[in-house]
Amino acid sequence: MNHLETLDEYFKEQRDEHLGQLKDFLRIPSISALSEHKNDMQQAAEWLLNSFKEAGLENLSIDETDGQPVVYGDWLHAEGKPTILVYGHYDVQPVDPLNLWETGPFEPEVRDNKLYARGASDDKGQVFMHVKAVEALMQKTGGLPVNVKFIIEGEEEIGSPNLEKYIEANKDKLAADVIVISDTGMQGPGQPAVCYGLRGLCGVQIDVQGAKSDLHSGLYGGGVQNPIHALAEVLASFRDKEGTIAIEGFYDNVRPLLDEEREAYQALGFNEDELKEEIGVTELFGEKGYSHLERTWTRPTLEVNGVFGGFSGEGIKTVLPAEAGAKITCRLVPDQDPDEIIEKLKAHIEKHKPVGVTVTVTEFDKGKPFITPFDHPAIQAAGRSYEKVYNVPTAYTRGGGSIPIVAAFDEILELPVVLMGFGLASENFHAPNEHFHLENFDQGLRVIGDYYYEIAGFEKDELKK
Incomplete structure (x- = not known):
């Protein structure tokens, strides 16, 4: 039995248990923007630390900052193998307007194979997947093919005001070979994408x-x-x-757009007429000489x-x-x-x-832009893991939005950053009725587990930025 078959067996056995645990996480109203949720933020951090422990992570800590705490855990017994630093956040956006939610924002419910709750997609659900991928490998193989470190913060939704200082103060603790973040989206249903740059x-x-x-x-x-x-x-x-x-x-x-990037975007077959109809405008607008994707990703x-x-x-x-x-x-x-x-x-x-x-x-x-060349080995390895599970080619995209702390990771730790998201643009993150498509939850668990094996196949020098 290969590792994907092993992962598949475990995740099928544990699916109901895992969904129940994720619902418990989503019930905690960890809204960083509202001071009345300070105790909820602490509860979410403690819940996450306990999940780290159950998964088999070690050196666990809740590290205080000038704002909300950072949750840390690691497993460092894959001697000579690369180290993956997993970043995510446990805080969520406010929920108003409350009257537009079909069910309570902190009362998780599955409808049509979608899990509805604030944080289901952004970012508790995606953080949870990384924890469960570690748990699966620990349970089924007794260890991991790579070393892993987790740093999960509680202030991403308010701009991560204290995380850069934390990273600077903990550079040795956070030393790794590649940073993996699952807080972005796929190109569309059944269409995986690796995002290699953000504005x-x-x-x-x-x-x-x-x-x-x-x-x-x-x-x-x-x-x-x-x-x-x-x-x-x-x-x-x-x-x-x-x-x-x-x-x-x-x-x-x-920085000029590379010909290879332009060709990759054209190959996505993006339909600008469909976009106009979807958003209700008669014409798109922007700099001459650029497509809509080029305007919104690279300009x-x-x-x-x-x-x-x-x-x-x-x-x-x-x-x-x-x-x-x-x-x-x-x-x-x-x-x-x-x-x-x-x-x-x-x-x-x-x-x-x-x-x-x-x-x-x-x-x-203020936040700096970020880019890791899309032909970097760690980026291409993520594409291969997606393709094994989804059985379609992976798109390589840039994001028009901003996650300012990504640039800080890039500059301070000087590591390649891999954005492997499993959300969809239609999932209402930051809006009422946020949800997560469970087919991407199921497949994403397997993608993450496989990616650890992909990275294990590299020498550390091969992953240098």
Whole structure:
């Protein structure tokens, strides 16, 4: 019996037990954004530590940070073999609006072979799969083909504000040969994908101040600058009509798209007409010369996420507002730096602000982009594991979103990062009725177990970044 047959036997035997355990994990309302759930966060960390122990992991600890704790465990008895560092998070998003949930967000229920609960897909379900893959191998073979370390945090959903400091302070403890993260998605149902890059992020708020209070538009209109008009002028200066960003130097460090990557994306057969129908738009929009996938995976953006100011109630109020503002985010690609982009953004605003107003810029979220070459051995090994279980070719993709801590892992530990996700875009993570397709739970367990064997076949030097 080979290792995939061994895993299959174990997971079939234990499926009901495993689903029951996962439901217990999902019942804990570990919402990191809300202080009233502090005790729930501790309970989730302790539950996870106990699951590590039952799986056979050692050197267990709940490590305190300035925020929520990090849960650690390892198994380091595969002498001479590579070490996999598994990262994930046990915190979840808030659940509102509660009235849109068909069943309680912390009352897990299986319907149509989908497990519904907050955290089912993002990320408790996927973290749980890695723990159970270790348990299966320990139970059936008495050990693991590789060394493993687990680092599961409780603040990913609020931007991981304390994890980078933790990683810096524990570089020796976290030393490994490859980092594996299951917090991304597949290309579609039955279509596995390895994500080898994520965009970075920087966000700002622009505040435009005019007069010291709202003014009567009949008395002052035409003689005093209107902050909303001033803001609109600044916002309009950011991009041209084709969507190209007009900030000086914005594209200076953008890494060009490789021909091999472009060919791989074309081979996915993505249907842009179907996307238009799905999201309800007449046309897609973006830089000329790029497909939709290329625009959203490999090109930087500048988007206005919200605009505020003036009177917006029923009827009309004839005033010149005293102030107006907007929230802006930029998605960044290798090799753009968030701090440099914010400085260029500020310089652009200063150059283009109209007379008669004061403009201030406040910085918010920042995270660097990340990429591991898609031909890296650890990436290709993940593709092979998917293909053995799903029996279809693996797609190699980049993600348009951002997981800022991934870039921190990449820079601090200097290791290849493999994003092997098992979620689907339709699973409502961050929204009501979050769920996880159990066929991907079942198959994903086998993929993860096989991946440990794939990595065991490499010499450590072969996995260097």
